[in-house]
Amino acid sequence: MAEIYLSSDFGLQWGNVTITPEELAENIFGIDFVDGLLVFDGVKVVNAPDREYITDSRGDRHMLTDLAERILGK
Amino acid sequence: MSTIVTRAGKGSALTHTEMDANFTNLNNDKYQSGNTPYFYSQYLAAYIYHNGDTDSYMGYPSTDDWRVVVGGRQALRMDEGTDPDILQLVSGTSGGGTVSSTGRHAQYGTIPVLEQAQTISANYTVTNTLNAMSIGPTTIASGVTVTVGDGEAWTIV
Numbered sequence: 001m002a003e004i005y006l007s008s009d010f011g012l013q014w015g016n017v018t019i020t021p022e023e024l025a026e027n028i029f030g031i032d033f034v035d036g037l038l039v040f041d042g043v044k045v046v047n048a049p050d051r052e053y054i055t056d057s058r059g060d061r062h063m064l065t066d067l068a069e070r071i072l073g074k
Numbered sequence: 075m076s077t078i079v080t081r082a083g084k085g086s087a088l089t090h091t092e093m094d095a096n097f098t099n100l101n102n103d104k105y106q107s108g109n110t111p112y113f114y115s116q117y118l119a120a121y122i123y124h125n126g127d128t129d130s131y132m133g134y135p136s137t138d139d140w141r142v143v144v145g146g147r148q149a150l151r152m153d154e155g156t157d158p159d160i161l162q163l164v165s166g167t168s169g170g171g172t173v174s175s176t177g178r179h180a181q182y183g184t185i186p187v188l189e190q191a192q193t194i195s196a197n198y199t200v201t202n203t204l205n206a207m208s209i210g211p212t213t214i215a216s217g218v219t220v221t222v223g224d225g226e227a228w229t230i231v
Contacts, residue, residue, distance in 0.1 A: 002224075003221050003224065004221070004222040005219050006214060006219065006220040006221075006222070007214060007220070008213075008214045008215065008216050008218070009216060009217060032211075037214065037215065038213065038214045039213045040208070040212045040214075041210035041211035042210060042231065043210070043230050044227060044228070044229040044230070045222050045227060045229075047223060047224055047226055047227065048225065048227070049225060
């Protein structure tokens with residue numbers, strides 16, 4: 001499966017999915033975009049086989065497939 | 075090194091004065107039981123053992139490679155050739171770890187607090203088959219990418 005790349009420049013890349021830093025910050029509690037930089041606090045990024053997700057600072061799990069569909073309509 | 079006049083070197087018998095001088099020089103230069111040895115830029119043995127112990131020692135098994143072995147188990151290693159920034163904490167039975175001089179460090183002592191840099195300022199990839207943890211809030215610097223591979227996780231506490 002694909003690796004998960006995280007960057008303040010492009011946000012999150014996973015396969016052909018790209019979620020911008022602004023979109024990450026808007027959708028995930030515990031991820032902020034401050035002065036052009038991504039800041040993570042109380043967040044877990046898990047790249048489990050066929051179960052890739054981000055757990056936000058509230059403990060809610062966001063599957064990357066759902067996140068991509070919700071944000072990007074993919 | 076002590077100055078010693080020998081009969082062979084002199085070519086004739088030594089005088090009483092020369093004999094006494096030999097002993098005086100040896101006496102002045104000797105290390106005596108209880109003295110603290112002092113060496114300056116001397117090449118010593120590759121391994122230094124605890125007295126009477128054969129499986130606990132510190133040594134330089136090869137160039138730029140320093141190791142500490144305790145009870146036959148390698149406990150510490152720093153290999154300039156492999157990674158000059160990494161001090162390896164090695165354990166043969168319960169896993170090991172590393173302490174890096176760049177960007178990651180742990181402070182141990184009387185205060186049970188771990189400290190860590192707040193910003194990831196160089197590309198970082200979670201090591202295969204391992205998970206990673208950061209003490210948040212953790213910022214990813216511009217131009218830097220954090221990579222979480224398949225089967226791995228990065229937790230920011």
